[in-house]
Amino acid sequence: MIEVFVAIGSNLGNPVAQAREAIAALATLPESELLQTSHLYGSRPMGPADQPDYVNAVARLHTRLGPLALLDELQRIELAQGRVRKDERWGPRTLDLDLLLYGDLVINTERLIVPHYGMKEREFVLLPLAEIAPSLVLPCGTPLTELVARCPRNGLEILAGAAGE
Numbered sequence: 001m002i003e004v005f006v007a008i009g010s011n012l013g014n015p016v017a018q019a020r021e022a023i024a025a026l027a028t029l030p031e032s033e034l035l036q037t038s039h040l041y042g043s044r045p046m047g048p049a050d051q052p053d054y055v056n057a058v059a060r061l062h063t064r065l066g067p068l069a070l071l072d073e074l075q076r077i078e079l080a081q082g083r084v085r086k087d088e089r090w091g092p093r094t095l096d097l098d099l100l101l102y103g104d105l106v107i108n109t110e111r112l113i114v115p116h117y118g119m120k121e122r123e124f125v126l127l128p129l130a131e132i133a134p135s136l137v138l139p140c141g142t143p144l145t146e147l148v149a150r151c152p153r154n155g156l157e158i159l160a161g162a163a164g165e
């Protein structure tokens with residue numbers, strides 16, 4: 001089993017419910033086990049400011065799926081939750097699932113870049129990730145704590161538990 005981390009983001013159509021639905025879907029992935037989920041965080045939009053705030057979280061799984069098979073599954077969940085692909089960069093969406101880390105693998109293909117190219121600068125990824133994996137070291141050798149220490153919070157706040165508690 002490979003340890004993987006998946007980022008969850010939503011800012012349309014009841015984002016808290018979308019995030020929880022996505023977590024429930026991750027728990028049913030084939031050849032995989034959902035191990036842990038961060039709290040749900042409220043975050044200010046990165047990109048165009050004229051869009052609702054986001055709900056973000058990070059999940060930790062074990063999987064036997066290969067990286068592309070896992071990406072297929074993540075995109076299937078996005079579509080099942082009404083994701084419509086638009087041209088606007090960083091525009092609003094019902095659900096975004098990004099593969100942050102796939103064990104220590106480094107992947108640079110047209111369809112998949114791992115570690116996710118934006119994760120080192122995004123407070124809405126780093127803080128939830130640090131909540132569930134505080135001693136994580138990235139494949140490049142950088143400790144997560146170092147990235148968290150230099151990352152502005154931009155108003156990021158814990159909103160709720162992942163399961164509605």
Ligand SMILES: Nc1ncnc2c1ncn2[C@@H]1O[C@H](COP(=O)(O)OP(=O)(O)OP(=O)(O)O)[C@@H](O)[C@H]1O
Binds near residue numbers: 098111112113116
């Ligand atoms: N690590 C990754 N996780 C998810 N998708 C990825 C990854 N690396 C590359 N991609 C590719 O990125 C494409 C576009 O993804 P998407 O539209 O969700 O981008 P975005 O969420 O708007 O922006 P960003 O990638 O900056 O978060 C996907 O079709 C997928 O093939």
Ligand SMILES: Nc1nc2c(c(=O)[nH]1)N=C(CO)CN2
Binds near residue numbers: 043044047096
């Ligand atoms: N706060 C926040 N902003 C975003 C997010 C996100 O998940 N959280 N996702 C985006 C598209 O990838 C664009 N902007």
